[in-house]
Amino acid sequence: MKLALFDLDNTLLAGDSDFQWAQFLIEQSVLDREIYEARNVEFYEQYKAGTLDIHEFLNFQLKPLSRHPRKQLNAWRTSFLQQKIIPIIAPGARELIAKHQTEKDLCIIITATNSFVTAPIAQLLGINHLIATEPELKDGEFTGRVSGIPSFRDGKITRLEQWLDQNNLTWLSFLESWFYSDSLNDLPLLEKVTHPVAVDPDITLHQHAQKNDWPIISLR
Known part of the structure; x- marks a missing residue:
């Protein structure tokens, strides 16, 4: 068996879904511009500079989820996917x-962006398995807090290994x-796999990939 892991934002997407979600809510006048x-x-x-405090950011990003019922959030998300993601x-x-x-x-x-x-x-991309930062839920509604470890930097390795363990797998289950x-935020996990690939990389990752002879590709 072989394992293929994909970052989402600025990798499979030519943009950042976290950033776009907040911009969408601003445009809908849900958030004050x-x-x-x-x-x-x-x-x-x-984030791009590698200096992001993930917990400070998640407090900013998840708090608005707690202010609106799930039904309304789902309706906004449907429009968001059509307007901003596709x-x-x-x-x-x-x-x-x-x-x-x-x-x-x-x-x-595997992404730092929240699973909501x-x-x-x-699903749009046809991938059944997702490891994302998990917003905390209470009685089906968001609390505005994070649940567990954010899948960011070294947290991606932790969350992946938890997922593998839950599915009776380990790194040794995979030939490649x-x-x-x-x-650059994904360097810990890139250094863990047998085939790290830089996709439309930022400057730091591009330099690291060149130094280590990693493939550099573009999906754009």
Whole structure:
């Protein structure tokens, strides 16, 4: 068996679903533009620079989920997918996924973005398995807090190994493993797999990939 792991934002997508979700809510006047837009941009720049405090960001990103009933959030999400996500699916994403699926590889999207936003994106891309940051739920509604370990940086390895254990698997279950990512934040997991692949990488990851002779590809 072989394992194929895919980052989502700026990898399979030519954009960031976390950032776009906040922008969508601002455009719908759900969030106050004056208060939220500058903070959204600030957090995104911190993420790209590798300086993001994930818990500070999640407090910002998950809190709005707690202010609205799940039914309304689901309705907004449907519009969000049509308006913001489908247009930014990277042109080469489906072909790359199909290549691994044809080989019967175990395909998993692993992302720091929360599962409320990303679960339907994984479905759109035809990938059944998703490891994402989990928003806390109480009586079916979001509390605005995170549940468990965010799948960010080293947390991606922790969450993946938890998932493998729950499915009676380990790293040794796989003859080969791939991880496709654009971001310096994913260096811990990229260094763990047998085939790290830099996809439309940021400057830091591009340099790291060149230094270590990792493949560098574009899905755009």
